Amino acid sequence: MKLLHAKSALALLAGWTLSACAWAQLTPVGTWHSIDDKTKEIKSEIVISEQQGQLTGRITKLLRAGADQNARCTECTDDRKDQPLIGLEIIRGAKQVEGKAVWEGGRILDPENGKTYNLRLTPVEGGQKLEVRGSIGPFGRTQTWVRVQ
Template sequence: MTPVGTWRSIDDQTKEPKAQVVITESAGVLTGRIEKILKKDADPKAVCDKCSDDRKDKPVAGLEIIRGAKKAEGKDVWEGGRVLDPEKGSDYALRLTPIDGGKKLEVRGSIGPFGRTQTWTRVQ
C-alpha cells in the first residue's frame, strides 16, 4: 500500500484517461512526473505556460507535478507535499491515500478548506 508506481489519472469532466504519472520515492519523500499525456486532443508538445515557478514553460510531458509528500506516522497516507495542475498552473496542498488494496490512489488537492479528490488507477 504505497503511492510509488505508475498511475493513470482521469479527467474530471470527460472521465477519459488524462495522463500517466510515475511516482517515485527518495529518502522518504515522494515526487511524481507526467510520463505520458493520454488525453485524446492534447498537444504532445504542450508546455506549462500558466505555471509561475521553476516549471513555467517546461513541457507537460515529463513535468514534475507532485513534490514533497511524506508518509504520515502510523497511517497509509502521504501528506505535506504539493500537487500541480498544469492546465491551470495552480499548486495545491496534497494528500495521497492508496485504496482498494493499492490498486487505486486517492489524490486530494486543496487550498484551505476547499479541494477536490481524484481517484487514479494503478498501471504498474
C-alpha cells in the same frame, strides 16, 4: 507426516508472500493513470517515486485524445514555467504519515491552470486506486487515479 509439514509451511509462506505483496501496493509509488473529472477518460500517465522519504511525481505520457505532445506549462509561475508537460514534476515533497498509509505535506501542481495545492495521497482498494486530494485550506477536490499494471 513430512508431506503434511511441507504443505503447511508452503501455505504459510504463500500467505505471507501475498500479504507482503498487498502491503507493497499500499503505497503511491508506481505508475498511475489520472482520470478527467468530467469525461472520465484517461488524461495522463504519472510515475510516482520516492527519494529520501519524499514522493515526487512526473507526467510521463499525455493520453487524452488529441493531446498536444509538445504542450508546455504556460500557466505555471515557478521553476516549471514553460517546461514541457511530459517530464513535468507535478508532485513534490509528500511524506508518509507515521503509522498510516497516507502521504501528506507535499504539493501538487495542476498544469492546466498553473496552481499548486496542498496534497494528500491515500491508496484505496488494496492499492489499485489512489485518492489524490488537492486543497487550499478547507476547499479542494479529490481525484481517483488508477494504478497501471
